[in-house]
Amino acid sequence: MTAATATTAETFRPALHYAARSTWLNDPNGLIFHEGVFHLYYQNNPLDNVWGNMSWGHATSPDLITWTEHAVAIACDEDEDIFSGSIVFDRENTSGFGTDSAPPLVAVYTSAFKSGSAHSGLQAQSLAYSRDGGYTWTKHTANPVLNRGSAEFRDPKVIRYTGDAGSYWVMVAVEATDFQAVLYKSYDLKNWELLSAFGPANATGGVWECPDLFPLPVDGDPNTLRWVLTVNLNPGGPNNGSAGQYFVGDFDGTTFTSATTVTEGLQDPDRLGEYQWLDWGRDYYAAVSFSDAPGGRRLMIAWMNNWEYANHIPTSPWRSPMTLAREVSLHTIDGKPRLIQRAAGDFASLSGPARTFSLADTEISDGTRILDGAAGSVQRIDITLAPGSATEFGLIVRGNGDQGTRIGIRPTQGALIVDRRDSGQTDFHETFASIDTAPIRTRDGSYELSIYVDHCSVEVFAQDGQVTMTELIFPAPTSTGLAVYASGGTATITSLHVTQYA
Known part of the structure; x- marks a missing residue:
């Protein structure tokens, strides 16, 4: 590459946002703050700058502004593509992948099985674990750990639930074409029991993807908690193409109940503007939050692109950035709970x-x-x-x-x-x-x-x-x-x- 070509190729490279060096990226995956570092994993094609060969890329940051790219974390192989998912710190070594003195990080991801594999054409949930703080990963030999026999079951977000119903892991994933978020529980991350399903509701103009579930205090009052369920969809956004929506309600350890549903079942196209959108722009998709963010903050990152034109944007050799990290909070506006979002990160770290x-x-x-x-x-x-x-x-x-x-x-x-x-x-x-x-x-x-x-x-x-x-x-x-x-x-x-x- 000549100097002139390199300059042209880098014209649009962001200064405030993360982008891979020379490859494609899409959904953020496995966001976690661990041992003083923010880890951003993401859907990555390590071989090209268009979608394909889905694997998990990896970058780290001390401040959510300056990022260091690392080697591919979890790679696709002849049997599976590695679709979206999440990472938890298994502090009590419930999975047995680590030890009591050295508990592991565990990634829960969607195996998109290729033709020729024993599960050809299906999407199911699998595990990988890291014993070195998230830099190298080993796939669980008994994958997949949760298989519904579905071709559209994906994007698991796993959280640790502790409440009146007990203490256990909770997974929220989607049946994408059924417009449903499905919830499971587990005590060891390997064996999963169905809890409930939510949806269809509000926006259903495209497949549901990349859900998240988390509690937030209302108006800063720790004694008044509500639960937020986010669901991204493609297409069907308020300004066309990809977008993300959210619901506010309650979660009792088994069932999420929304207090902000506008339409149950398939959406009413005339009410699209009444739904609760994470972002009204064209380029905010697959938003998920960090596990274990410091200070109990709820921090989210999204993919800054839109599936309508994602493979075509003029950013060769890299393609697609992430959004800024955002801190989200829940406030009462006109008598209803609504998300407030503010840019996060230490901008003073810029040179x-x-x-x-x-x-x-x-x-x-x-x-x-x-x-x-x-x-x-x-x-x-x-x-x-x-x-x-x-x-x-x-x-x-x-x-x-x-x-x-x-x-x-x-x-x-x-x-x-x-x-x-x-x-x-x-x-x-x-x-x-x-x-x-x-x-x-x-x-x-x-x-x-x-x-x-x-x-x-x-x-x-x-x-x-x-x-x-x-x-x-x-x-x-x-x-x-x-x-x-x-x-x-x-x-x-x-x-x-x-x-x-x-």
Whole structure:
């Protein structure tokens, strides 16, 4: 590879997000904090930069921002592809894979059996274990440990449940085409007993995948816990393609009961906007949370891509990044429990001093104003906007006059928008150029946005994390301008602060 080719190939490599060196990745798997390190495993094609040869890649981080890629952790073979799953620290050595003094990490993953294997065409749950802190793995000789005779049974997330019903492992997986989350329990991670099933409910416009189940205190009160069940689906998202939804309710050790179901059974297409979405953007999928995160925090990472165009995005030789890690919490909003999401990670760990730009109490008139001194390709933007007479107002990031990604508010529609029709390279797939929307309302008469801009993405956190939108973009390297705009009237920038990371 020539120097010029290498520079072109790396144009979109993220500075704030994880991407593999030179291969394909998709769903995050086996997220765990162990011995002071965050471990990110993920669906990986170690041989190419399109989907295939599914194995578990592996990266580690001390801070959720700077990542080190390691050798493939669990590789496919002639009998099976290694689909999504999770990892637990088996502290009491219930599995027997370690010792009482040196308990193991245990990965629970989906074996997608190939033709020629004894389980050809089936998906079942299998185990691998690590005795060196997650760097090398051995497959269990008696795999699979849970086989329903199904071709669509996958993506196990295992947690440790302790409550009135006892103490044991709980697995939530999916029957993907039945739109069901199925729950099992085990005392040793090897023998599993069916507990219950949940679904179909709410969004069912695509197969269900990559579930998660965890408790959260409501409004920070540890005495008031609710359980959150997340389910990703493809297609069927609120702005087309892949997306993730969540339900809030209770789990008694056997059954999850939702308090936020809008429609039971197959979805009502007219009510798609009423469902609880993890993210309203086009590129937030397969989100799962870390096991054993420090301080009891609930931290999640998702794959930043969309199956509509995932194999085509122009990021050769690598393809697809992960999202930023997010800390999620549960708060009462309009009398109902809702997830709040905020970017996590130690951004101070990035090399070099950050530069800043600030502005306050500035009216935007009809038109566009370029902000001199605010240009950048990797930045965090915090802005508070007050509506005036404009029908739409907001920011244009990664712009150069001809290009730019528009992030705006349409107050009469109650809509947050991300318009990437002119965001740079868009012609690699017919569905990529888009205007995507999310519902938003004022808080104390204002709109607050925190936006993380990277070489190939924007992540928008609105109204202190009540609404999020994640979108890939592929601007020219010279498109670094930042502008504000208003259409059909005026709006006011109450405050604007930009932190430049690159």
